[in-house]
Amino acid sequence: MTTPQELLLPATRRALLHRIAVAQSEGRAPSLVAAVVRGGETVWHGARTSVDGHGPDENVQYRIGSITKTFTAVLVLRLRDEGVLDLGDPLEKHLPGTGAGEVTVSELLAHTGGLAAESPAPWWERTPGSLRPELADVLGEQPFRHSVGRRHHYSNPGFTLLGALVEELRGAPWEEVLRREVLEPLGLHRTSGRPEMPHAGGWAVHPWADVMMPEPAEDLGRMAPAGQLWSTTGDLARFAVFLARGDDRVLSADSVREMRTPAAPPETADLAAGSGYGLGIQIAHRDGRTLVGHSGSLPGFLAGLAIGVDDDVAAVVLTNCTSGPAAFTVAADLVRIVAEAEPRIPDAWRPVAEADSALLELVGQWYWGTQGFGLRWRADGRLSLEPLTGVGRGARFRPNADGSWTGLDGYYAGEVLRAVRRPDGSVSHLDLGSFVFTRQPYGDGSSVPGGVDPEGWRGIQ
Known part of the structure; x- marks a missing residue:
């Protein structure tokens, strides 16, 4: 023993x-x-x-x-x-x-x-x-x-x-x-x-x-x-x-x-x-x-x-x-x-017990303006928002009963993350303390305050 x-x-x-x-x-x-x-x-x-x-x-x-x-x-x-x-x-x-x-x-x-x-x-x-x-x-x-x-x-x-x-x-x-x-x-x-x-x-x-x-x-x-x-x-x-x-x-x-x-x-x-x-x-x-x-x-x-x-x-x-x-x-x-x-040996990765289609719809790449972020759903039931470049405002979020999420740390501690949906139920964008996160940088048709230039992206004029 x-x-x-x-x-x-x-x-x-x-x-x-x-x-x-x-x-x-x-x-x-x-x-x-x-x-x-x-x-x-x-x-x-x-x-x-x-x-x-x-x-x-x-x-x-x-x-x-x-x-x-x-x-x-x-x-x-x-x-x-x-x-x-x-x-x-x-x-x-x-x-x-x-x-x-x-x-x-x-x-x-x-x-x-x-x-x-x-x-x-x-x-x-x-x-x-x-x-x-x-x-x-x-x-x-x-x-x-x-x-x-x-x-x-x-x-x-x-x-x-x-x-x-x-x-x-x-x-x-x-x-x-x-x-x-x-x-x-x-x-x-x-x-x-x-x-x-x-x-x-x-x-x-x-x-x-x-x-x-x-x-x-x-x-x-x-x-x-x-x-x-x-x-x-x-x-x-x-x-x-x-x-x-x-x-x-x-x-x-x-x-x-x-x-x-x-x-x-x-x-x-x-x-x-x-x-x-x-x-x-x-x-x-x-x-x-x-x-x-x-x-x-x-x-x-x-x-x-x-x-x-x-x-x-x-x-x-x-x-x-x-x-x-x-x-x-x-x-x-x-x-x-x-x-x-004797460095800590990390816990073995295991998948979640049951997939949630509503959460799977949220995960992946998002943009705050032109800065890329990844939203990940973790096995502990929380979300994590991480800058893709390694520099930026990352945070973890816990779920709320109304379907929103509350930040646990960093700049967004206490701030509320919500998925804003279109009339057909699909996700339009994420609202995080009034900041809008879109699937593409200032994506055309996205609900971006201030609007998106109708001519879109361009090269040197």
């Missing part, structure tokens, strides 16, 4: 072990644990040094800091999908009296609400949450640092507001809602708001001497939705599969794809690194591939979750030191090692 560890080649496993060994040694981490997911299951687990005298395994808890934000975002998207709120709603509509009510739900999720990065003093990560019992204590007298919606500015108080929004609309504490709606359905039984044995202790490592000091593990109180959770590589590996594929018990594949879609421009300092932000999810471009996930840190702990959706590879890295290995970078490297050493 093949074990998960044997699902990767020996050379790949050694390269993974080498990467985390270098990270733990050079980063001077008391312990480091990592996991790699491929094809929806954990295929590798590695650890360096020990926790309580034993090598940490996939069930040892570490604090995951801001990866908590992604869990909170999932709860908010569930409310949206149920029709309880709209992402464009101002916070004031559902949670009045905060002093930051003009900010929309989507702006909070994407950190574009202009709110401060941190709560007022004292340092919230190292002091009890009981010092900030009310939202006013989290936001302070001047909660804004920038104009609303103008720039991406990472905000911990912003996710505190989202946690409070969940509590208001669900009528239950944030952690209770999280457990009932996300953790239990996904089988994340070792993820919790407070540490449960076995768990690692958090340490501060002296920058100039090889000595350590324990860090306090505070209950963050109101700030919990921004960074409270403890978890394991085993649970986060399952969470990574969910973020890549969706799970209709929690969020659909379309909704998690929406979370992974850029919703905010990168901050200036992040431009060179090629990073951005979706809805509760960080987006990074490394080594020619796009990674999504989140990093996390709290005193005593660093965490990184990186998912290469196109490569079908994800990695989790957890460690128990205040500063040291760049956990997300290490996780990204683990994804790269597997993706390059």
Whole structure:
């Protein structure tokens, strides 16, 4: 019987072990644990040094800091999908009296609400949450640092507001809602708001001497939705599969794809690194591939979750030191090692179960003016529009009940594609957000706004 560890080649496993060994040694981490997911299951687990005298395994808890934000975002998207709120709603509509009510739900999720990065003093990560019992204590007298919606500015108080929004609309504490709606359905039984044995202790490592000091593990109180959770590589590996594929018990594949879609421009300092932000999810471009996930840190702990959706590879890295290995970078490297050493084998092509004559009538070559596009019907029931020259506005479309199609990405995301038919039922042209696509470039007799010159095409006059 093949074990998960044997699902990767020996050379790949050694390269993974080498990467985390270098990270733990050079980063001077008391312990480091990592996991790699491929094809929806954990295929590798590695650890360096020990926790309580034993090598940490996939069930040892570490604090995951801001990866908590992604869990909170999932709860908010569930409310949206149920029709309880709209992402464009101002916070004031559902949670009045905060002093930051003009900010929309989507702006909070994407950190574009202009709110401060941190709560007022004292340092919230190292002091009890009981010092900030009310939202006013989290936001302070001047909660804004920038104009609303103008720039991406990472905000911990912003996710505190989202946690409070969940509590208001669900009528239950944030952690209770999280457990009932996300953790239990996904089988994340070792993820919790407070540490449960076995768990690692958090340490501060002296920058100039090889000595350590324990860090306090505070209950963050109101700030919990921004960074409270403890978890394991085993649970986060399952969470990574969910973020890549969706799970209709929690969020659909379309909704998690929406979370992974850029919703905010990168901050200036992040431009060179090629990073951005979706809805509760960080987006990074490394080594020619796009990674999504989140990093996390709290005193005593660093965490990184990186998912290469196109490569079908994800990695989790957890460690128990205040500063040291760049956990997300290490996780990204683990994804790269597997993706390059053992490239994803594509799924076998199979025809659709049943041909649809109405769809077959739509596929093939179309022209937007003089630019050629190919419209393809795919086995997943969607259409894809692709420029024939490789340059242009491509998109995928999902079907609607009325026979139209809605764009899922790119320039045409959210735009509606319709087949316009002649009186005899044949297709005249495609209407995509008012743009007309015809079978021939400005085809004679086609319904082209502005008309077609009656003399048609010509050479040099």
